[in-house]
Amino acid sequence: MKVLVKTNGMAREEWLRWRRMGIGGSDASVIAGVNKFRSIFQLWMEKTGQEEPGEAESEYAHFGTVLEPVVKKEFTARTGLKVRSRRAILQSEEHPFMLADLDGVINENGEMCVFEAKTASAYKLETWEGGVPLEYLYQVQHYMAVTGAKKTYIAALVGGSRFIYHEVFRDEKMISEIIQMEKEFWEKYVLGGTEPPADGSEATTRFLDGKYRVSSGGSIELPAEALPLCEQYEEISNQLKELGKQKDEAANKIKNYLKGNETGIVGGRKITWKPVVSTTFDKKGLEKEHKDIYEKYCRKSQYRRLSIA
Numbered sequence: 001m002k003v004l005v006k007t008n009g010m011a012r013e014e015w016l017r018w019r020r021m022g023i024g025g026s027d028a029s030v031i032a033g034v035n036k037f038r039s040i041f042q043l044w045m046e047k048t049g050q051e052e053p054g055e056a057e058s059e060y061a062h063f064g065t066v067l068e069p070v071v072k073k074e075f076t077a078r079t080g081l082k083v084r085s086r087r088a089i090l091q092s093e094e095h096p097f098m099l100a101d102l103d104g105v106i107n108e109n110g111e112m113c114v115f116e117a118k119t120a121s122a123y124k125l126e127t128w129e130g131g132v133p134l135e136y137l138y139q140v141q142h143y144m145a146v147t148g149a150k151k152t153y154i155a156a157l158v159g160g161s162r163f164i165y166h167e168v169f170r171d172e173k174m175i176s177e178i179i180q181m182e183k184e185f186w187e188k189y190v191l192g193g194t195e196p197p198a199d200g201s202e203a204t205t206r207f208l209d210g211k212y213r214v215s216s217g218g219s220i221e222l223p224a225e226a227l228p229l230c231e232q233y234e235e236i237s238n239q240l241k242e243l244g245k246q247k248d249e250a251a252n253k254i255k256n257y258l259k260g261n262e263t264g265i266v267g268g269r270k271i272t273w274k275p276v277v278s279t280t281f282d283k284k285g286l287e288k289e290h291k292d293i294y295e296k297y298c299r300k301s302q303y304r305r306l307s308i309a
Contacts, residue, residue, distance in 0.1 A: 001147050004091040004099065015101075016053040018089055020046065022099040023182045028142040029135035031185050032178075033199035036135075039207035040185075040196050047190045064119045067157060071117035072104060074163050075155045081106050083115045092146045095179055097186040100146040106153060114143045114152040122159030132166050138178065140168050145175045215304060230308050 005018050029035040030043045045051035072083045083104040092098040104115035118136065120128060127133055132140075132154055140152040155165035189196045198204055255273060258264050264271040287294040 001090045001100070002093055004089045006088045007101065008087040015089075019099065019101070020049070020053065022091065022097045023047075023142075023186055024099050024101060025139040025142045028138040028178055028182065030203075031181050032138050033201045033204075034134050034138065036202050039201065039203040040199055041204065041207050044185075044189055044196050047186075048193065067119050068103060068117045071119070071155050071157050071163075072115070074157070075115070075117075075153065075165055078163070078165070079153075081108060081153070090146055095145075095183065098142065098146050098179070098182060100143045102143060102147075108151075111151070112147065112149050114140060114147060114149045116140055116143070116152060116154040118154065118156040120156050120158045122162075125158050125162055128156050128158050128162075128164045132168055137168065137174075141171055141174050142178055142182075144170045145178060209303065213302065213304065233308055 004021070007015055007018075010018075023031070027043055030038045030040055033040065042051065046053050076082055083106055086102045086105050088101075090100040090102070092100075102114055103117045106113040106115050116136070116139070124133075136154060140154055143149070144152060150170045152168045153165060154168060155163070157163055185196065188194060198208065254264075254271060258271065258273050262272060262274055264273075283294070
């Protein structure tokens, strides 16, 4: 690796411009289709200069930066390992499109380890207790690909009160996959100027539903490659229907074993069939009996439904 640019004292706007010159660690999960918040289309538009980088200073990002020194200090207090800042954007010499802006580095027995600090909401506690979330695994493996490090320590302050850290070791198979997918994205889509294909991520679903929310009412002839996608969509839809029936059948057989009982034990598994009380809102009744109130508080929303015939 080499130092692409030093970031000490660099303004955030300039830092974001430098990040556009390659693929950073947080971009890896987007390209892999496992990032819930950023679509591959957004990333492509940012890297090709069609859109400003999407990492503007939000409240969440702001306090993540503010709390980073706290996470580092707590990690050192618990492990005795000193975290040193690496105020630079690093670049892979073998794969120049791969960049890394590390939260810190650790010298452990003469070996350089990557350090990554995170903050997370209390709702993510169970996830962090079980291991490192997948999107961050892509991030730290990307960093190890750039730096040559064999291990990463990733520490998280969860819910403002729980401190968790994990060791992540270099995974050559995953790194090879990351290099391949990032190389294709950079050379074929960014440098080539070709729009990348859609993936199945939640972020891409939200992006497309938002960008094309309004229908023009027009009709177009689709390219021939759309036909196999239609067939794939129908086949999977039918499979899901069949799996839904199989799932319902299994559930009904279990219910028939339980009968009036609330809990059943089998093979170390605990099965519960508990009563749930829910409250529903009678919209039709309100519209019929108090139409003026219904219309005052009724809010309409618009979306587009995909249908293949």
